[in-house]
Amino acid sequence: MGNLVEIKGLSKNYLSKKALNNLSLDIESGKVVGILGPNGSGKTTLIKILTGLLRQSKGEVFIDGHNVGVYTKSIVSYLPDRNFLYNWMTIDDAFKFYKDFYSDFDENRGEKLLDFMKLEKNMKISSLSKGMNEKLNLTLVLSRRAKLYILDEPIAGVDPVARDKILDAIINNYNESSSMIITTHLVRDMESLFDEVVFLREGEILLKGNAEALREEKGKSIDEIYKEVFGE
Amino acid sequence: MGRYMKYEIKGSYKFILGVLAIVLILTTVFYSYQFKQSNMxxxxxxxxxxxxxxxxxxxxxxxxxxxxxxxxxRGYLTFTLPLTGNQILGSKLLVALMWFIILGVVILLYNGFMLSRFIEFDISFREIFSVFNTETVAVGMTMFISGVVTLILIYFSMALGRVTFRNKKIGGMWFAIFLILNGLIGYTTLKITKAVPYYLDLNSFKVVTQRAIEQLSMLESMNFMSINSASVIVSAGGRTFMNIGSLIYTIFIGVATFLGTGYLIENKIDL
Amino acid sequence: MIFKKKVSLNLMISMEAFFVFSIDTGCALVYYIVSALTYNDIHGGEKMEFDDKLPIYIQIMNYIKKKIVSGEINGGDKLPSVRELSSELKVNPNTVQRTYQELERENLVFTQRGMGTFVIEDTEIIKNLKKSMALDIVNNFISEMKELGFEYKEIVEIILDNKKKEE
Known part of the structure; x- marks a missing residue:
């Protein structure tokens, strides 16, 4: 089980600030990694660089041994924190779209998940509520048999019932040959999912390690460690 | 790339067909009204x-x-697809051109159809086609090239605007950039025309110098020069000439800006 | 005549007793069977709340141990698969994997490749587990009571009082 993702000395500079500062991180296959931190800590910047929406100022990123590009985009399944589907589409259109562009899209799994989320193919994207959109996006993202799943705030802004469904779907999707990166600030709800956690502040890694080991070492939950690390 | 074109079409066909329907209706109404008034x-x-x-x-x-x-x-979806910047751009460009051509042809044909309803046409097809000699075809083609290059230039201005001005709210900057670029290109095209004073005689396809044209223009009275984005066309002495330099330059600009835009959206865009 | 009456009365009483007894036993039997069927594994029943201070795998281990000791899970029973349990408890499958591994290390379960993880049948071990878990609870109880200032004699009195109240 080698490293699926290798990040070396990653920096992203803007005029007014450094979003990421010399960040290095390795992620093995089969691991679920939680990237935790307050808003502005660099979580989303890191994610966008991994998915190719942003370019780093310095440093290297390797996903499955490749630089970020067309190949990595074909093995990375990304869930952004916004509604990114074209709003003229129906759910059926979105399915066909994913099937067309991603050879790793599993239509059967997708349909099962869609059922589980209580959505139907003839619904129009523009008529879905926020929670339904989130569920749909997650359905599409998890139905791909990708090597790396990147979920950016998957349960933020979603009601508790939908939240449970989403967490269920994430857990059931786990498999040893893929990895997952999940960013969230809702630590308590998600902490039992993580193998490893990374605490980010102002573009730097404050703390990282195996979740259970950290619990043992500190005698605290990850949520409490988060409060301790980021608290006033 | 064809896959992306499919979805580009799916996303835009309703609007295009809507526009087409309105135009056809308006045209019909207009023609019937005009015919009554017999104000041709x-x-x-x-x-x-x-x-x-x-x-x-x-x-x-x-x-x-x-x-x-x-x-x-929606950029979050488009730019995380396993496609190169050029593929995305090319798809959008081809679909845009396709719609323009379809719209143009349909409207033209419909107009012709409408006219024939109201006016007795003695013109046979042969006469219609005689209009299409090498000259008109060449001029038509340069106008087409000009349109394509303009479109690419707009895309480029938008991409450039997005890359340089990170603030999303200034979405209108592209127009200013476009005007500036267009002006620059127009200016440089003229310079090239002067520097490469070789013209193509569109009838005989011989290469001719500017001198020769000047001499010709002194003979006849109907001369004109037309400059569009694609080329400089001069008509003198009943013959039409096209500046070779400007044509090549325009095509070069088109290709360069296309690749430039592709490069920008693949490597420089920060969403 | 009186003798016959007496006999028939006795008969009726004993028949009544018999019916009541059999119904009682029947109910008990039904209850036992039903619970045996439904609580054969960890599915159903209470939802597990995580006290996040402890590593989760330890909490799951305790959860399973409790069920073994209380008889909800019997020796020889098959535990849910890693995937099933992680889905039910909403935790990372690796955590469940670790739980099973640790339980195996403590000789409480064994894993058969391709078949699953099973509770050991050795009643001795289970008895010992029951004892050690009880001991933990009792020790905790006693130390807490001592912190409140109680002496052993008082503690025993309180326990006996409690017992009387329940009966």
Missing amino acids: GAIGGVAYLIMFVALFAAFLYIVDSFKKELYED
Whole structure:
């Protein structure tokens, strides 16, 4: 089980600030990694660089041994924190779209998940509520048999019932040959999912390690460690 | 790339067909009204106006499709697809051109059809086709090339605007950039025309120098020069000439800006 | 005549007793069977709340141990698969994997490749587990009571009082 993702000395500079500062991180296959931190800590910047929406100022990123590009985009399944589907589409259109562009899209799994989320193919994207959109996006993202799943705030802004469904779907999707990166600030709800956690502040890694080991070492939950690390 | 074109079409066909339907209805209404008034003079003008407005509306819509990728959430989907920047751009360009051609041809044919309803045409097909000699075809082609390059230039301006001005709210900058670039290119095209004073005689396809044309123009009275984005065309002595330098330069600009835009959206875009 | 009456009365009483007894036993039997069927594994029943201070795998281990000791899970029973349990408890499958591994290390379960993880049948071990878990609870109880200032004698009195109240 080698490293699926290798990040070396990653920096992203803007005029007014450094979003990421010399960040290095390795992620093995089969691991679920939680990237935790307050808003502005660099979580989303890191994610966008991994998915190719942003370019780093310095440093290297390797996903499955490749630089970020067309190949990595074909093995990375990304869930952004916004509604990114074209709003003229129906759910059926979105399915066909994913099937067309991603050879790793599993239509059967997708349909099962869609059922589980209580959505139907003839619904129009523009008529879905926020929670339904989130569920749909997650359905599409998890139905791909990708090597790396990147979920950016998957349960933020979603009601508790939908939240449970989403967490269920994430857990059931786990498999040893893929990895997952999940960013969230809702630590308590998600902490039992993580193998490893990374605490980010102002573009730097404050703390990282195996979740259970950290619990043992500190005698605290990850949520409490988060409060301790980021608290006033 | 064909896959992406499919979805580009799916996303825009409703609007295009809507525009087309409105135009056809308006045209029909207009023609029947005009016929009653038997004021034939206005027909050409208004029909042309309708066509122009339709194409302009379609143009804005299609161009906006690219802008949406750069400034709205859907970019998160488009730019994480396993496609190169050039593939995405090429798809959008081809679909845009396809719609323009379809719109233009349909409207033209319909106008012709409408005219034939109301006017007795003695003109046979042969006569219609005789209009299409090498000259008109060449001129038509340069106008087409000019349109394509303009469109690419707009895309480029948008991409450049997005890259340089990180603030999403300044979405209108592309127009200013476009005007500046267009002006620059027009200016440099003229310079090249002067520097490469070789013209193609569109009838005989011989290469001719500027001198020769100047001499010709002194003989006849009907001379004109037309400059569009694609080339400089001069008509003198009943013959038409096209500046070779400007044509090559325009095509070069088109290709360069296309690749430039592709490069920008693949490597420089920060969404 | 009186003798016959007496006999028939006795008969009726004993028949009544018999019916009541059999119904009682029947109910008990039904209850036992039903619970045996439904609580054969960890599915159903209470939802597990995580006290996040402890590593989760330890909490799951305790959860399973409790069920073994209380008889909800019997020796020889098959535990849910890693995937099933992680889905039910909403935790990372690796955590469940670790739980099973640790339980195996403590000789409480064994894993058969391709078949699953099973509770050991050795009643001795289970008895010992029951004892050690009880001991933990009792020790905790006693130390807490001592912190409140109680002496052993008082503690025993309280326990006996409690017992009387329940009966």
